[in-house]
Amino acid sequence: MxxxxxxxxxxxxxxxxxxxxxxxxxxxxxxxxxxxxxxxxxxxxxxxxxxxxxxxxxxxxxxxxARQSAGRHTAVALLVTAPVYAGLWGTTLITAQAWNWQIPPAAALAFGVTLLAVATTLGIVAKSNNPATARLVGPATVALILLDLGMLAAVATAAPALTWAAALAVPASLIRVAVAGRNLPRVCAR
Incomplete structure (x- = not known):
């Protein structure tokens, strides 16, 4: 040197x-x-x-x-695709009449708060110029995987029948879980 x-x-x-x-x-x-x-x-x-x-x-x-980090790219990809997932799951919950499901209010609140925390974290990472901030994508990705799995479990146990919307939302979430899980080691590496 x-x-x-x-x-x-x-x-x-x-x-x-x-x-x-x-x-x-x-x-x-x-x-x-x-x-x-x-x-x-x-x-x-x-x-x-x-x-x-x-x-x-x-x-x-x-x-x-920071702009080139795997964490930032993952955060942006998850944020860009979020409206599609929200639309799929929102339609699924409406067509399956989720308001009639026997889900404890505390569980629904925890789901919503976690989803908001994940979205906020991904937004912060996507806008940050600090490479250290990209490390937050790892925990946010794990939380998102758990949210997807929780939604899949809720639909599997509480939905009265498979709707066309669920037929689209379920494989979409399974794909997101698989892709996010595969990328997890890359975004967690410093």
Whole structure:
């Protein structure tokens, strides 16, 4: 690595914001850029300034990492598809006359509060420029899987008959559970 205080300070600032693997990757690229600037005839200080300018301010670099994180992509995908699931399950509950089901009010309230917390968390992650915020997608994904499974269990036990809406909502939720479960290790990795 280029032994220059400016670059060391830049990397130290980024190290507080990004995972160590990302910082190592940035350090390698920054060193290559620094060496290239030296070959162009710049002094070490000028080469360090030029290399850092090419990479951008630490806030820009961390925001770029946040935008590219698996957690953010997952949050956006879950939010974008949420209206489809809401429509499918809303139609299912209406056509199955869910208001007649024997579901304890506390369970319905817990479901609603959890759903709101998941949606809020996914929204925060989708809008955040902080890579650390993307870690919240793991617990939100687990909660969403549990909500889907809870809805599937409620429909299986409480619905009087399978409706056309449930015939669409059930496989959609099963697919979301499978995809979210498969992506869970990726979004939980730091």
């Amino acid at each position: 280029a032994d220059h205080d400016l670059i060391d300070g830049y990397l130290a600032e980024i190290a507080g914001r990004l995972p160590s693997e990302a910082v190592e990757e940035l350090a390698d690229g920054l060193d290559e850029t620094f060496q290239h600037q030296l070959l162009r005839g710049l002094s070490p200080t000028e080469a360090a300034h030029a290399a850092i300018a090419e990479f951008g301010r630490p806030a820009q670099v961390t925001a770029a990492f």
